Each structure stands twice: as structure tokens, then as C-alpha cells.
Amino acid sequence: xxxxxxxxxxxxxxxxxxxxxxxxxxxxxxxxxxxxxxxxxxxxxxxxxxxxxxxxxxxxxxxxxxxxxxxxxxxxxxxxxxxxxxxxxxxxxxxxxxxxxxxxxxxxxxxxxxxxxxxxxxxxxxxxxxxxxxxxxxxx
Numbered sequence: 001x002x003x004x005x006x007x008x009x010x011x012x013x014x015x016x017x018x019x020x021x022x023x024x025x026x027x028x029x030x031x032x033x034x035x036x037x038x039x040x041x042x043x044x045x046x047x048x049x050x051x052x053x054x055x056x057x058x059x060x061x062x063x064x065x066x067x068x069x070x071x072x073x074x075x076x077x078x079x080x081x082x083x084x085x086x087x088x089x090x091x092x093x094x095x096x097x098x099x100x101x102x103x104x105x106x107x108x109x110x111x112x113x114x115x116x117x118x119x120x121x122x123x124x125x126x127x128x129x130x131x132x133x134x135x136x137x138x139x140x
Contacts, residue, residue: 009062016047020055021064030068030076030087030096069096069125086124092133 002021006013023039024031033056037049056077059065065077069087071094078085085098104122112119129137 005064009064011058011062016051017055019045019047020052021059024065024077024079030078030098032074032076034074071096084121087126088130089125089127090130090133091127092129092137095130095132097130 002018003013005021006017011017019040020036023036023043023045027035027039029035033049033052036052036056037047040047040052056065060067060077063080066080066084068076068078069089070076071089074094076096084102086102086104087099088097089095102124104124108119108122111117
């Protein structure tokens with residue numbers, strides 16, 4: 001499966017790249033490079049973290065990954081999907097929760113009609129404090 005994807009994107013097929021993509025898929029969430037590294041380490045795979053960074057960047061540049069957000073200097077990604085997602089991000093614990101609906105579709109359609117632009121994408125993030133962190137703040 002991933003061999004075909006890499007071939008389609010003209011990216012050299014290597015065991016490490018296949019392993020990285022399989023690991024990312026198993027994470028099944030928004031992730032950062034450390035998440036990949038920890039998952040590989042927990043499964044007794046040894047890949048240098050700089051190799052992970054390089055490959056994640058290659059995957060991003062070739063539209064295999066989407067860059068979701070940056071929280072405290074850490075970049076989060078997800079496998080590129082047919083449908084896009086928007087996120088709630090806790091500014092205390094960095095929890096990232098995907099929103100199931102897109103509140104911008106109607107705005108995007110209206111903008112496109114008014115301006116003549118063909119809108120290719122958009123991003124939306126809400127940042128705040130999650131219920132758990134709010135509760136912890138009140139308990140202090």
C-alpha cells in the first residue's frame with residue numbers, strides 16, 4: 001500500500017519510510033515527531049530521530065501529511081485525508097481534539113462566488129483551556 005503511494009509521489013521506497021508510514025497510521029491521531037519516535041522505540045525499532053524529521057518533512061512536502069498546528073514550538077501532523085478537519089487545542093495540556101463538522105463551508109462558498117477565487121483550502125483552530133485543565137485550575 002505505502003510502496004504504491006511513495007512510488008506515485010516519486011519518493012524513493014525504503015524500509016524506514018514504509019515503517020514510518022505504518023507507524024503513523026497506527027497512531028491514528030494528530031501526532032508530532034516525538035510520538036512517532038516513542039512508538040517506534042516501544043516496538044523495538046531503531047530509527048534516528050533526525051531521519052524521522054527528514055522523512056516527515058518529505059511526506060509533508062509531497063502531500064502525504066498535513067501540518068495541523070504548532071503548539072509550544074512543536075509541529076503536529078496528520079495523514080492527509082479526503083476531508084479536512086478543524087481543531088480545539090488546549091493551551092494548558094496541549095490536547096488536540098478534531099471537530100467533526102466544518103463551520104467554514106458556507107463562508108468559503110460565498111467568498112468564492114463574490115471574489116471569483118477558487119479556494120483550495122482553509123484552516124481553523126480554536127485555542128483555549130479544556131474542561132479537565134479548567135477543573136484543575138479551580139481546584140488549586
